[in-house]
Amino acid sequence: MNAAMAWRAFRGVALREVLRFFRQRGRFLAALVRPLVWLVIFAAGFRAALGLSIEEPYETYTTYEVYIVPGLIGMVQLFNGMQSSLSMVYDREMGSMRLLLTAPLPRWFLLLAKLFAGVAVSLLQVYAFLLISRVYGVHIPLDGFVGVLPALILCGLMLGALGLLLSSLITQIENFAGVMNFVIFPMFFLSTALYPLWKMAESSPLLERICAINPFSHAVELLRFALYGKLNVMSLGVCLACTMVFFIAAVWSYNPRRRFHSSRTG
Amino acid sequence: MTGPSPALAVHRLSFRYGKTPTLDSLSFDVCSGVVTILLGLNGSGKTTLFSLLTRLFAPDSGRIEILGMDLHQTGSSALRHVGIVFQQTTLDLDLSVAQNLLYFAALQGMGRKEAVLRMTEELEALDLADRLDHKVRTLNGGHRRRLEIARALMHQPSLLLLDEPTVGLDIDARKSLVAQLHDLVRRNDIALLWATHLIDEVREDDTLLILDKGRLLAAGAAGELVKQSGKADLVEAFAYYRTAKA
Numbered sequence: 001m002n003a004a005m006a007w008r009a010f011r012g013v014a015l016r017e018v019l020r021f022f023r024q025r026g027r028f029l030a031a032l033v034r035p036l037v038w039l040v041i042f043a044a045g046f047r048a049a050l051g052l053s054i055e056e057p058y059e060t061y062t063t064y065e066v067y068i069v070p071g072l073i074g075m076v077q078l079f080n081g082m083q084s085s086l087s088m089v090y091d092r093e094m095g096s097m098r099l100l101l102t103a104p105l106p107r108w109f110l111l112l113a114k115l116f117a118g119v120a121v122s123l124l125q126v127y128a129f130l131l132i133s134r135v136y137g138v139h140i141p142l143d144g145f146v147g148v149l150p151a152l153i154l155c156g157l158m159l160g161a162l163g164l165l166l167s168s169l170i171t172q173i174e175n176f177a178g179v180m181n182f183v184i185f186p187m188f189f190l191s192t193a194l195y196p197l198w199k200m201a202e203s204s205p206l207l208e209r210i211c212a213i214n215p216f217s218h219a220v221e222l223l224r225f226a227l228y229g230k231l232n233v234m235s236l237g238v239c240l241a242c243t244m245v246f247f248i249a250a251v252w253s254y255n256p257r258r259r260f261h262s263s264r265t266g
Numbered sequence: 267m268t269g270p271s272p273a274l275a276v277h278r279l280s281f282r283y284g285k286t287p288t289l290d291s292l293s294f295d296v297c298s299g300v301v302t303i304l305l306g307l308n309g310s311g312k313t314t315l316f317s318l319l320t321r322l323f324a325p326d327s328g329r330i331e332i333l334g335m336d337l338h339q340t341g342s343s344a345l346r347h348v349g350i351v352f353q354q355t356t357l358d359l360d361l362s363v364a365q366n367l368l369y370f371a372a373l374q375g376m377g378r379k380e381a382v383l384r385m386t387e388e389l390e391a392l393d394l395a396d397r398l399d400h401k402v403r404t405l406n407g408g409h410r411r412r413l414e415i416a417r418a419l420m421h422q423p424s425l426l427l428l429d430e431p432t433v434g435l436d437i438d439a440r441k442s443l444v445a446q447l448h449d450l451v452r453r454n455d456i457a458l459l460w461a462t463h464l465i466d467e468v469r470e471d472d473t474l475l476i477l478d479k480g481r482l483l484a485a486g487a488a489g490e491l492v493k494q495s496g497k498a499d500l501v502e503a504f505a506y507y508r509t510a511k512a
Contacts, residue, residue: 004375004377008372008376009372012369012373015369016358023360095355098320098352098354099373105342107342256322256324
């Protein structure tokens, strides 16, 4: 594989994703409105009910709005990963996936290009959300905007790779609703996005254990620590490992021997 | 004495969906400067064969060589020499003609200058130059098909694979496309494998492969196959081969 040719293909895939993203203005709006509704309405309502003690990475008492921001960033990336997955299922049904998979480049490289393109789109969404949150009055340290970037890329890759894997397993676009019920909602609600682990433990030790092993919890904690210039080593390890496992499984699933293309017409 | 090596050589290719054999030990060649028509009814295995030729599927047994390179050993790099038009459109309807072509050029690793040059040449050759900035969604079926062919030719492939490229076109658009493709093969000396179930798209001097239920029933010049069958025309000859060799 020639490096210049590979780079052109990589750039081409990314450019197409970004073009598609800007073409679908509703998608951008939805990506922003979803976490903002949680921030402005849900968090405001729960601020009084949920007292949060001082715990890492925070050095003082925090409002619930501040606590929930990393979880909402994770939510943006989770939905973006699933949206990419949905668009891959759609591309496969509409045929345009074939164009990508018959390009003269290794399949793992094409899938990786698609994955990075999805991360690029998620970064646009996350930074737009962070800016609005700051304007709304949620205190996020300015250097956190830069410090969180590597964590955003890693979490975007992990959730995108999960989406990629799911897209290879979903045979019809109609089945995608199941992903909402069985992947997105459990991942989001059984995580530290909305409540810290100790709060979960107070109501159910079982829920706490599930939250603790949920990879999405680790993505949220990695983002939370990175926003305050700190590193959560455990979360970093879990996110790296999950990214590798999800991506390798996705490449395996897209292997020609797996025959994931089901159309037989002629 | 041996002739020039074929652009595409298929040796004893077999494939099953579950326990159902879909392709049964197919062997044939596709040579440069020749239109090779793969004629078969729906369900005969044409699209499955194309999925194998384009590496979307891997065969259970047998070998596919593109310009002498084993497709499943050399991997995707052999596809650099292949232009593909699938039965189902693979255009992005919401992108413009130019954006679709430049995306494809990027996937082929072409530089921007070369891509723009080739795009202009191919669109002019297929009478689409004035549609450059049109969204694909606004094009009619005939224009979309020609655009897919223009795209398949962007990287100047040696082998062109077309899976039912005239499906959904009216009679005039079909005739025009058939003539353009024959002209293209002669002019550029490329090898063309064209899958169809429409007998009227076959010309006497085309090489014909008759596929039925995954088996190759006959292969040779279309005119010769009609003569050998002792029938009056290709429609009758096709029916003859299907019943005689069933």
